[in-house]
Amino acid sequence: MNEPTDQQRRELAAARHDMLSHQLLDRGVDAPDVLRAIAAVPREAFVPEPLWHEAYSDRALSIDCAQTISQPYIVGLMTQAVAPQGHEHVLDVGTGSGYQAAVLSRLARDVITIERHAPLSAAARRVIEALSYTNIEFVVGDGSLGWPAAAPYDAIVVAAAAPRCPPALFEQLAEGGRICLPVDTEHGQRLQVIRKVDGRARVRWLCDVRFVPLVGAQGKQHDD
Ligand code: SAH
Numbered sequence: 001m002n003e004p005t006d007q008q009r010r011e012l013a014a015a016r017h018d019m020l021s022h023q024l025l026d027r028g029v030d031a032p033d034v035l036r037a038i039a040a041v042p043r044e045a046f047v048p049e050p051l052w053h054e055a056y057s058d059r060a061l062s063i064d065c066a067q068t069i070s071q072p073y074i075v076g077l078m079t080q081a082v083a084p085q086g087h088e089h090v091l092d093v094g095t096g097s098g099y100q101a102a103v104l105s106r107l108a109r110d111v112i113t114i115e116r117h118a119p120l121s122a123a124a125r126r127v128i129e130a131l132s133y134t135n136i137e138f139v140v141g142d143g144s145l146g147w148p149a150a151a152p153y154d155a156i157v158v159a160a161a162a163p164r165c166p167p168a169l170f171e172q173l174a175e176g177g178r179i180c181l182p183v184d185t186e187h188g189q190r191l192q193v194i195r196k197v198d199g200r201a202r203v204r205w206l207c208d209v210r211f212v213p214l215v216g217a218q219g220k221q222h223d224d
Helices: 006-027 032-040 049-054 072-082 099-105 118-130 167-171
Strands: 089-093 110-115 136-140 153-158 173-185 188-197 200-208
Touching: 006 032, 006 049, 006 072, 032 072, 032 099, 072 099, 072 153, 072 173, 072 188, 072 200, 089 099, 099 110, 099 118, 099 136, 099 153, 110 118, 118 136, 167 173
Parallel strands: 089 110, 089 153, 110 136, 153 173
Antiparallel strands: 173 188, 188 200
């Protein structure tokens, strides 16, 4: 991984600052701990070098294996929706670039992040190690089944769309835990937030979104 020059670093820091106020705060992602976490993570480290100048653009960007790193606003919105507390244990489904896992790791005790494409998981691990974040564990596998070995989780964030919340994920959620995931509806994909209260799902909806499909046993069978 190349390092930005001092000049590039200054430009990226300014772009990160603008992103926080215009893309997040102005649109209601205003929880101070979430903003601090996002301010602390250099998004450019998670995108290919030719896209550094786009690292803080208001959109998703392409990464390897035909996947994407989510738009900063959506990362902020999902993080705020599950509101990880400092002592909590979090599952991140769809590691991709590792950016969402990095943001969650600044707010939680630890994060398990699961990805079906081994090369993406390996690349994300290299970035996270270079940043010296030590509370993220990488797993390669089908995240539609969650990761029972480390359950229960206080918060689960899913970065790929399923026909409905996979039952395995709800089972692995602790009492009082929160899941945020994109779900296919007849009107297109929408972000859903589920809280487990007395073992039951309390559901609310946030906004329309566009994510890649959750490909797996409790997701979709294919990439299309
Ligand atoms: N959170 C990521 C966004 C990645 S896009 C980031 O911050 O960059 C969603 C990712 O979910 C893709 O990398 C895709 O390969 C992965 N994915 C899709 N279905 C999956 C499954 N069943 N288990 C694990 N990962 C899955």
